[in-house]
Amino acid sequence: MTRVVLADDAVLLRTGLRRVLEAEGFEVAAEAGDAEALLRAVDAYTPELAIVDIRMPPTWTTEGVRAAAAVRRRHPRVGVLLLSQHIERREALAVLEHRGAGGVGYLLKDRVCDIDAFVAQVRRVAAGGTAIDPLVVAQVLRRPAAASGIAVLSAREREILARMAEGRSNAGVAAELHLAERTVETHVRSIFTKLGLHEEPDTNRRVLAVLTHLSAA
Structure with a gap:
């Protein structure tokens, strides 16, 4: 069973993600509402995947990205899937720059509404693959x-x-x-x-x- 840690300050979104993932056979080992709690949970449970909101307390800017980078440094085999409300080019680049042995992903939160597609992307990242939202790709590839x-x-x-x-x-x-x-x-x-x-x-x-x-x- 694939073990997952969820990190998002929005309790309703975390609850929804937990229900979706558990219904699909994932084990949600822990939930976190901020970056520090995420790192503690990853250290404690060493999941296959951390699903992380880019914007978390206290400044709601890039705490999630920095926490994801810390996860990769401390646990290179843990996959990281970042979720964002908006397309942020710098953060999209940072995701792949921190690629290690584990998978990486960057999805817009709207994609969660398509449960089958979202679960497929979660499985891909947990297995060491890459999942980048097509709209993010289009925004980043402006040349x-x-x-x-x-x-x-x-x-x-x-x-x-x-x-x-x-x-x-x-x-x-x-x-x-x-x-x-x-x-x-x-x-x-x-x-x-x-x-x-x-x-x-x-x-x-x-x-x-x-x-x-x-x-x-």
Whole structure:
């Protein structure tokens, strides 16, 4: 049974999520109303997944994102699914930048209304996968070249990008595809160029490239 910790200051939403998840066979080990309580619960129960509201007390800004990053540092195998009322580009990028062994996700709260789709995305993140809301992807990929998708990439570049989306480093991609790391680095630079990702630091460009891959999935 997949163990989950819920973190949201809205009691009604937490109660609704608990009922949905338990009806689908998940074990909700704990609920938290703020970031500190979330970290204590994750330390105590080591769940497969933490579902976290981006905005929590005391400032209702980015406490959830910072708490999610702390969860990943302390428990790299715990998946983190962030929920947000609004699309926030910086937070969307932060989700994938903190990707570790566990899955990552960023969904708008409206998606919870489609229970079947929401549960499928929860299962994906709990299993180590990625779930990014399509509206978030569309907002983040504001560059015309990136928004056009991955059709501009060669077959090898798409293969490398798929591994990047799974969280692999250049060295990890090279080992899996039996390529020299320098060759992978050359392909990654080509991917950035073809997708029009010129202005961001390398970490953000990598995240944006992954989001482009996800938008075409």
